[in-house]
Amino acid sequence: MEIEYINNERVKYPENIIDLMKLVRKSQLGDSYSSSLIALCILCKNKEVNSQFFKYIDLAIEQGDESIPYFLDILFTNGYTEDGFKILQSEELQFKYSLKxxxxxxxxxxxxxxxxxxxxxxxxxxxxxxxxxxxxxxxxxxxxxxxxxxxxxxxxxxxxxxxxxxxxxxxxxxxLLAKPIVLTEEERIAHYTNIQAIHSMLRIPKSSSEYEEYRKKYPVLRLYNTAYMNDPEEGLYLFDCEELKEIVPYIEEERYYRTYIASFTTHKKDDLTMWRLYGQDGKGLSIILPQKDYKMVFPSVIDMLKKSFHSQLNDSDIDEKNILLYKVSYDCTSIRLSMVEMFNELKSLIIKNNDKENSLLVNYLYAFFAKASDEIRYLYKNPQYKTEKEFRYLSFHRIESEKVKLDEREIPHLYVETPPDLFRKGVEIIIGPKAEKKIDIKLDIEYRLKRYGFNDVKVSISKAKYR
Incomplete structure (x- = not known):
């Protein structure tokens, strides 16, 4: 039977795409003729139903509005409008659809x-x-x-x-998004911090009734603004070549401090070298994530449908909704060559358009190049640091964003937070080998964890031999 892709006045199809998808899901159960028809209208290609789409639609409904654009793209690619009816593909139609x-x-x-x-x-x-x-x-x-x-x-x-x-x-x-990594039997992902940070994560409320509220708010990691990094080479290593030196003043002038970072290393969980470098010379703490627990943000439903780890261009990532884990690279040869090529193309375009003397325009274009590089500047480091095996949480926020907060210092520092799911099963807190009053610190942390109900988090004292 041929299917007419026209609006049947006897059947009122929902205009809202979520309601439409719910109607499609009903058709799988044979709830109504109209839902079966709309399912065919949406899912048929060459008169054949792709049954896998039913699973996708179930997931789309559960995921909510954020996943809908991806499914609209599926419909359009297969030749259907948003209301489920067949259309003729054309370049003009594709342009108008994409533009809206x-x-x-x-x-x-x-x-x-x-x-x-x-x-x-x-x-x-x-x-x-x-x-x-x-x-x-x-x-x-x-x-x-x-x-x-x-x-x-x-x-x-x-x-x-x-x-x-x-x-x-x-x-x-x-x-550079962190892929599922294979660690050796002894390796773990560790974040080094201090006792004050743990107290901030597990602060004691004024009344016991507030613990549940605090649990939803405070057990987080902080990502601090890159303005406070004490390595002058941080964020500039990619530009350490003659061909890109013109961009460096634009980075240094405004610094574009919209990037927030928290660092991790992958080593033996009680590594003396790491204690010396990052654990306050052995006086701090380390938070050890479970083996192969490479990130706290699970792949989105869109990624699962694409059978890839992450979408190539994730709008929710750009719009400050996700904090993701990235692997730091210590080899910038290839990407630096690409950057040089792009920068030369930009300069050639300026010359071609006779705009070399238009300083306002040139400054804007160079500043844009510098600002765009913020996406990766803090993910490439000098090869001399490759023994760190560093991973970084990276997040981008405008200073006016509600997610940006001030810490408790005399001159406060800007930071953003991960979701409050840090202290889950398999996490371990290790007290540094040179920490004073180790037993006192251990009891203090264990008390706080128990009050919050984090019974699966282990607290131990470093066994590293520190002289």
């Missing part, structure tokens, strides 16, 4: 589809000016529009170039 999505992952395809069409280029520029693109690109295009007037073709060329630069840095960061 405020998705970071769609920007590259939108720009690609507009390269040979002045009309589409204008549509992109107008969309940004009315805040219809992803916020990052709304800002870029509006900023450039003030510097380049009455020349949409030139404006678009710069938009295209900056989009390539930003996508490169973003994809490079995602390539």
């Amino acid at each position: 999505r405020k998705s970071l992952s769609n920007i590259s395809s939108i720009i690609s589809l507009a390269r040979n069409s002045s009309e589409r280029q204008k549509e992109i520029i107008d969309a940004a000016k009315s805040n219809q693109l992803h916020p990052i690109y709304n800002q870029i295009i509006c900023d450039l529009s003030k510097l380049i007037t009455n020349n949409n073709s030139k404006l678009f060329n710069y938009i295209d170039n900056l989009s390539s630069i930003y996508s490169f840095f973003l994809n490079s960061r995602h390539s």
Whole structure:
């Protein structure tokens, strides 16, 4: 039987995509003829139903609004509109559909589809000016529009170039996402800190009734702003070459302190060298994560559906919703060459457009390159540090973000927090080999853990021989 992809007036299909998906799920149980029909409308391709999509739709409903854009892309790719009816694929339709999505992952395809069409280029520029693109690109295009007037073709060329630069840095960061790692029998992932940090995580409330509230709020790791890092080479190593030296002043002038970091190492859990380097010369503490527990943020449902660890361009990551773990790289040869190539392309475009003397525009473009590199600057280090085997939690936040907080110092430092799921089964806290009053510290921490109900966290004293 041929299926008519038209609106049947006898059946009212829901306009809301979540309700539509719920209706599709019902069709699996044979609840109604209308739901079976809409299921066919959405899921059929060449008159055949892909049964695996039912599983995806179940997951999409459970995941909620954040996963819906991915499923809309599936529908569109297979030739269906958002309301479930068959459409004819065309480049123009793909452009219009992608343009109406405020998705970071769609920007590259939108720009690609507009390269040979002045009309589409204008549509992109107008969309940004009315805040219809992803916020990052709304800002870029509006900023450039003030510097380049009455020349949409030139404006678009710069938009295209900056989009390539930003996508490169973003994809490079995602390539460093921590994959499931195989540790030796003795290795663990460790975070070194001090007794004051544990007290902050496990603070004692004024009344016992508040423990449950505190448990939902405080057992977190803090990621501190990169402004407080004491290594002058941090974040600049990638630019340590003649070809990129022009960008360094733009980094040093404003520093773009929107990056927040917490560091981990992978070594034997009671490693004397690590105590000396990071454990306050043996006087601090280490929090040991369970073997192979490489991150606290589980893969999103979208990643599971794609059977990949993470989406290449994860909008929720960009929009400050995730704190993810990355592996620090000690080999920057290849990526530095790519950065040099991109920077040369940007300079060539400036020369081609006769804009070399336009200092306001050149400064903006160079500053953008510097700011975009923030995505990866703190994930590449000098090879002399490779014995650290470092992993880093990395998160990006504007200073006005509600997630940015001030700590308790006399001159407070900025930080953001991981979710409150630090002290789970398999975590161990080790007191440093040179800590004073080790037994007192051990009892203090155990008391706090028990009061919070963290009964599966072990507290021990280092056995490292420290002279």
